[in-house]
Amino acid sequence: MDDLAALEREAIGALGLPADAEVWDAHTHLGRDRDGHHLDPADLVGDLDAAGIACACAFPADEPGADGAFTAANAAVLAAARRFAGRIVPFCRVDPTGDWAPALARAAAGGARGLKLHPVAQRFALDHPGSVGAADEAARRGWPVLVHAGYGARPIAAALAALLEQVPDVRLILAHGGRGDFRAVREVALAHPAVGFDTALAHLPDLVSIPPDRLAFGSDRPYGEHASALHLVGLAARVAGWGPAEVRGVAGGNLRAWLGP
Amino acid sequence: MARPLTADALRVAHLSAQAEMALVRRDPVAGPLLAQAARAADGLPGGPSLALAARLVRLPADDAVRKAAQALCRIGAQEAQAAVLGAAR
Numbered sequence: 125m126d127d128l129a130a131l132e133r134e135a136i137g138a139l140g141l142p143a144d145a146e147v148w149d150a151h152t153h154l155g156r157d158r159d160g161h162h163l164d165p166a167d168l169v170g171d172l173d174a175a176g177i178a179c180a181c182a183f184p185a186d187e188p189g190a191d192g193a194f195t196a197a198n199a200a201v202l203a204a205a206r207r208f209a210g211r212i213v214p215f216c217r218v219d220p221t222g223d224w225a226p227a228l229a230r231a232a233a234g235g236a237r238g239l240k241l242h243p244v245a246q247r248f249a250l251d252h253p254g255s256v257g258a259a260d261e262a263a264r265r266g267w268p269v270l271v272h273a274g275y276g277a278r279p280i281a282a283a284l285a286a287l288l289e290q291v292p293d294v295r296l297i298l299a300h301g302g303r304g305d306f307r308a309v310r311e312v313a314l315a316h317p318a319v320g321f322d323t324a325l326a327h328l329p330d331l332v333s334i335p336p337d338r339l340a341f342g343s344d345r346p347y348g349e350h351a352s353a354l355h356l357v358g359l360a361a362r363v364a365g366w367g368p369a370e371v372r373g374v375a376g377g378n379l380r381a382w383l384g385p
Numbered sequence: 386m387a388r389p390l391t392a393d394a395l396r397v398a399h400l401s402a403q404a405e406m407a408l409v410r411r412d413p414v415a416g417p418l419l420a421q422a423a424r425a426a427d428g429l430p431g432g433p434s435l436a437l438a439a440r441l442v443r444l445p446a447d448d449a450v451r452k453a454a455q456a457l458c459r460i461g462a463q464e465a466q467a468a469v470l471g472a473a474r
Contacts, residue, residue: 127437128453135460325459328466349452352459359467 135355136175141375142368148376149180149350151270151299151324151342154204155197157185163346165204169211175350178376180343181383183215183240183270192219193227202234213237213383215270219246220254228261237383238262242272243280251286259287263294268382270297274325277304285312293318295382297340301326310334320382323357323374324348331360336370340379394468397426401435401462408442408455416442419454422461431464 141147149172156162162185172180182204184197198216205214215238216231218224228239239262241255248255250271262269273280288294296319302309303326310333313319321334324342331339343353361371400422407415416439423439426432438457441450 127433128441128457131434131437131457131460328463329470332470349456352456352463355460356463359463363467363470 132351135351135358139354139358139371139375140361142372145368145372146178146376147176147341147354148379149177149343149345149353150297150322150340150379152180152182152345153185153347154182154201155185155187157187159186161185161346165208165212168204168345169208171345171350172211175354177350179211179213180345181213181215181238181270181379183238184217186242186245188219188246192222193224194218195227195230198227198231198236199234202231202236205235215240215267217242218258219248220252220258221246221248222254224254224258225261228258232265236267238267239269240271241269244272244276244278250280250283251290256287256290259291259294259296263291266384268295268297270299270322272300272304273298273302273309273321274300274304279308280305281308281312284309288312288316288319292316296320297322297382299342300324300344301330301334301339303327303330306330313338320378323360324353326356328356328359328363331356332364336364336366336374337378339374340382341375391469391472393425393429394465394472397422397429397431397435398462398465398469400425401431401458401465404435404438405455405458405462408451408458411451415454419458422458426461426465429465430468431461434458434464435461 187197188194189196194217201214205212214236216236217240218227259269298321301321320338322340322342324344325348343350404418404422419439423435426435434457438454441454
């Protein structure tokens with residue numbers, strides 16, 4: 125496996141970061157997904173260390189629990205952020221078709237700093253009243269809302285536009301570079317300055333057609349991993365001709381600004 | 386590393402993506418697809434990643450190995466796509 129380790133090192137180095145840049149990962153999951161993927165906090169931090177990544181936003185895997193409200197999974201992410209302060213930024217996850225408001229309030233009281241919505245796993249549209257309500261509440265709290273927009277996504281551009289019409293000041297991060305419905309989503313997103321994309325398991329041709337100030341590095345651990353995720357961003361920088369300031373932004377600066385103080 | 390013709394890079398990108406999805410689905414066709422992708426990428430960007438992935442999938446079935454092969458497929462596809470995009474700019 126020496127070849128694998130060498131390729132991993134090469135991929136991690138591909139980003140060609142300026143010396144003063146910090147990498148932040150916008151997209152990681154903790155816990156155990158229904159599909160068997162799992163990651164615990166210590167392993168996430170070990171992965172971050174191995175890849176030279178300063179910090180990661182983390183939210184529950186698809187693990188709604190017995191109450192269907194992600195209560196235990198959100199509590200576990202908040203506990204992980206307390207245990208690894210400065211390395212994990214906790215986001216909560218809710219099902220907007222259920223009783224989302226108490227779940228979001230509990231997470232906020234526990235220190236959550238963002239919201240994750242997964243329209244495919246929880247089977248809702250972005251313009252569902254619960255989605256709009258949860259996004260509005262997140263905006264009120266100054267949180268970004270990270271939305272799954274990748275594998276399995278149905279057409280989401282029209283619902284995205286409807287959501288943004290009702291909550292125009294929400295900071296949205298469309299996961300996976302919006303690859304589930306990219307061309308239509310890009311048109312909507314670029315008309316709204318507060319909408320960005322993460323690069324987790326994204327498609328290179330999509331990333332190079334998005335302004336770099338709208339992008340935030342992401343890995344989708346444990347579904348993705350850091351080596352190919354960093355490699356992807358390094359290639360996008362090379363193909364699109366990003367300068368050092370733009371690379372710094374995509375690597376972590378944009379995300380830090382979106383997270384706020 | 387040779388600069389690939391666009392058609393060669395497109396072939397690698399296509400085969401890598403097919404192989405990655407076959408690995409995700411645990412489809413036994415992943416091995417033959419990866420072998421084909423590795424041959425198509427020999428001497429081109431992405432070639433080393435795909436050659437290693439093709440070797441990995443010949444090991445006894447294991448989730449960690451399968452995930453590593455998936456990551457290598459992604460790197461192979463990304464390299465090929467970068468070659469196509471670079472040629473188009």
